Amino acid sequence: MEVLKEKVEEEEAAEREEAAERAERGEKAMWPMEVQKEESTVTQEMLRDLERKLSEIEVSIPEKPSTFTKDPIDVSKLPLSYQSNTLKEEHLLQVADNFSRQYSHLCPDRVPLFLHPLNECKVPKFVSTTIRPTLMPYPELYNWDTCAQFVSDFLSMVPLPDPLKPPPYLYSSATVLKLQKGNCFDFSTLLCSMLIGAGYDAYCVNGYGSQDLCLMDLTREVCPLTMKPKEAVQKEEKAPPKKYAIRPPRDLSSRFEQEQETKRQKAIQDEKEQRLRQEEERLMEEESAKTDPLYGLRVHSWVLVLSGKREVPESFFIDPFTARSYGKDDDHFLGIESLWNHKNYWVNMQDCWNCCKDLVFDLGDPVKWEYMLLDTSKPLLSLTEGDDSEMSEMNDEDDVENLGKEDEDESFDMPPAWVERIEISPEAFETRCPNGKKVIQYKRAKLEKWAPYVNTNGLVSRLTSYEDLECTKILEVKEWFQNREDMLELRHVNKITGLIIDSFKPGHPQALRVHSYTSMQPERDRVMEFYETARVDGLIKREETAKTMTEYYQGRPDFLSYRHVDFGPRVKKTALNSAESNPRPVVKITERFFRNPEKPADEDVAERVFMILDERIQLRYHCREDHITASKREFLRRTEVDSKGNKIIMTPDMCISFEVEPTEHTKKLLYQYEAMMKLKDEEKLSRHQAWESELEVLEILKLREEEEAAHALTISIYDTKRNEKSKEYREAMERVMHEEHLRQMEAQLDYLAPFLAQLPPGEKLTRWQAVRLKDECLSDFKQRLIDKANLIQARFEKETQELQKKQQWYQENQVTLTPEDEDLYLSYCSQAMFRIRILEQRLNRHKELAPLKYLALEEKLYKDPRLVEILKVFV
């Protein structure tokens, strides 16, 4: 405060002098608030007019209530920290009030500070305590750009109730996330919390922005997606001229002529540029909207990220509405009142006449930035940049060490945030935009975004580019897809030429990478590119026009690199005109090959041309290392008959060859004949290949149509929510687990329960009772065992008696029995014997096990926690 006072005393005098000057100069006022004051005093009408205009603008923004007050927030459910202030917070508010009073006293011409707006429960809370640094559990949210993008996507924008004043309310970020909407202060508070949590040196800024910025109006911005990435111009490394580099041949052309030529060229170029510039200017004029009457007065809040932490090389602004980053000298940011983070609050004491261009963001400089709390985390004044970082680091460390002790210190530190934890559920994180859809209007472009799985065809974003500013004539449409089963990633439709370019991710069943076409009809202009490593034949690209087909290959064992097929007009044979039933006749096939390093160049064919109608085959061989000419060979495949009627097999004029280094054996007719026979076979093969390629095109087109009609989406096996199969499986597993659990519960029935129930509940057992309990239990068990044995015994006896009776009956009636009855009797006997034997076995086993079971129960009872205390003494 002392610093402030001193400074202000000095300044007040100076300012009074300057004020007069400034008025004369007619320069833009130092503090935007002054402007407002002047204006407001000048015309109230104008303001009203503006407000009306503003309300008009608000209409253009869909579905928003103007303020939060109408929103149903159940205040009672909010935690205590929301509803009241702790002692420390009260203390802080007092300090803030004090600071504010001093400030308004010393700078009477500036607007009151934005220090403690009301929260959801109408309790004043200091702005710094509203920031709760949080590191999000999503790795995507670790960097500032993705964080900002998330905030801008997740929340929908609500304009400030009064565009010229900071809002009276500032809700907690948790509430804002729940409501999924907020004003610029809510946006920047949330973003700031996330950035500080991620380790950035981030600050919330209260300042003034341009109209576009405050109203999230991007219609005058070029869409970042339409901008073409600048190709990094690689500077060719010019090797230093070597000692023995040959001298270039003497240049004999006239220099004068060259000069004239360049002059002429330059004139043409200039003219062209001039025209372009004029055109551009015209466009600029058209585009630049009418000037904003509230320019420089619109309150906005954004985020400042200072350099230093997280390897940020230079300080920059982030507009939380659009998630764009701007340099400190951007025209959109017109002034800064104050800024704060979770630790402290700083008031800007620098002149903002030139927007934020001249501001120095050295928060340790008390002349430029007036701090509210004497905090040690920022250096007092940085002399050099190197010092700055070191010192701040040191201070940070000190801070951590002194964290506990400093409570009693005279310097007051910031109380912890009152805000609940900022949490984003995975579902919400995936859905991102409210209702999973968001539309952004850019200059000559419209960007629509959807959450994955919202659209059944997997569409996640669409960018429509327009020719004109009014967005009526569509130039091109780009659609991005996700989770498509056919791996379609991007569809680019050029509305003018009608060209459609589909791009696929790796994994399409036909290894398709790019497919550009105008129609899905076969034998039209189209280009298909493939992931050549996924294909057996190494095809990279297949280009088709109405009469030709060109294929490019890579990495084949036969070194084929290129095949060009010329088709002739189709012979009209049948009504069916598909390539499958009636392929077009092949006129010419050109094939090119890469160099096969295993063969000598003279035997390695570089290009072969089958002219099928002429019956001519041309071969061109690869060029030798140290040669400039390559061997050639041309075969004329005419079958003729000589004067005697014999078939001519081979004559020297059927093969015209040029050889770089003539060898003897290639002159032989035999060699030529064999070569020609081989080529004939290969020609057949190539024609077959061409035919197969045509078939494949048809197949791919059919497949694409089917895929387009089905557009199924894939679901990751890790996606527990959507993956039905895994869900069913999981539920089944859970059911099994539950049943298992029940069974176990049953098994652990309490054997003492019926006896304990007889005793009065809630009383402690006496020793006598315990002994009796044990004895009763044991005797009961003994009785059960005996009963069981008796039961088995009884059954056994019954069974034997029955058998005996039957046997008796059999012996009596043996003579008169039919064979069927006898069979019946015999089978009965064997079954009865089996039953008897089993019963006997059971009885024996029971006799064996019964004493053991009895002992086991006794043992268990001795160890029973309810009895053990009492029985121990007894034993």
Next chain:
Amino acid sequence: MSRLGDVEPRVIDDHMLKQAVGEQGPQEEAGQLAKQEGVLFKDVLSLQLDFQNILRIDNLWPFENLRKLQLDNNVIEKIEGLERLTRLVWLDLSFNNIEAIEGLDSLESLEDLSLFNNRISKVDSLDALVRLQVLSLGNNRIANLTNVIYLRRFKGLRTLSLAGNPVAEQDDYKMFVCAYLPDLVYLDFRRIDDHTKELAEVKHQYSLDELKHRENLLQAQQEDEQARREELEEHKAAFVENLNGPFLFESMYAEDVEGSKLACLPGVGELLETYRDKFVIVCLNLFECGLKQQEKRKAELDTFSQCVQEAIQENQEQGRQRIAKFEETHLLSLSAIRDASELTTLETRLVACRERVAELFNALMTLEMQLAEQLEETISLFERNIADLVGLFVENVQSLMAQCRDLENHHHEKLLEAAINTLEKTVKGELDEDLPDDVRALFVDKDTLVNAVGASHDVHLLKIDSREDELVTKVHAWCTHLLDRIHRDEITRNRKRVKEISQYADHAQTELDALECAELLD
């Protein structure tokens, strides 16, 4: 096969070869052509001469490019006459009467050798067959398992058959082979399973380890020797071989009888010691300087050849582009001429074509002449530089050698002094040390002594001089040789290119002529 009794043994002659080639050559249409033209022996790749009762291999030298030769089921007793068939990959000599493996030393690309059913008792003389993969030695008389160890040197050997030999009767046979030839896949036409391999390895581990150790030692020794040889080669290239030590000094005293005699004089020992040290230091200096200069020369040569290569490449690229461009238009115009019907248009087109060919010829020739000029310039520059380098080196060497001479002179003086002192002592009879008799003989009088010392000195100087001469002449010879080679290379390159260009142009012209003739005939 011993079928000597039945049919008379034959010798390979022209008739037999021709018949075989005719029978085994191309058939049907191609056969007619072959008959019409005749087949040259050197074009034959595969030849089958089985069941011919051949006794002696002969007259096979014209088959230079033969890959596969079958001589099985004959009565051959000795492997011979195969020296010229260096491209042979497949050789079948099974069912013969061969007793020893020989005459295969030039068949370096042989991969498959069959000597089944012969009378071989020892496996050797196969060292040259580094690519051997399949070796069939079944039904022979091999009795000793050590023959298997010989086969360890064939790293590519995968199939071996030894069945039907006495050696295969031994109990340990299979295990032994598997252990000593671990890379073998098939033994006696059966695949060796991994289990057997493991068992065999365990069984013969000790002897195998010993063998391996010995082999490793041998290999290390060979590598050492190789390295030493390479080092010496390098030094020789720098012309300073044997200068990195006391070799020169020792060679000076090697032929110096008097010098060694004088060495046992009192005080001379120490003298010699210091002299030697100093001399060696100078020699080492010389050595270092030589290596450094060699590196410089090499770097110079490298940059030169690189630059020349680049220039040639660039020029070739230009030439190729020109030809490609020419061919594009030429092919089109040729087909146009073929299709043309009117004689007048044909004439004009032909003329245009001829002009284009001439134009191409001129352009290519200009390119070549330009390159030749440029290269000439560069070569002369290099010539100057390399001569300078050599001159510098020679100067250095001469100054260092002069130091050597100075040392020698100095030593000579000292030695003389010491000798005369000793002489005086002997004269006075004060010498108490015992000297060998032949040394004592020097001290007869002063002249003898001085002569002896002088002779020693002369020998030393001569040695130094001769070493210097050798070095300098060698350097100069290298230099002239190098320059000659560069000039020659450039000339041949130039000739070749000119020939290529004119050949190409001629071909284009003849093609046009043929077309014209054909059209005129029509």
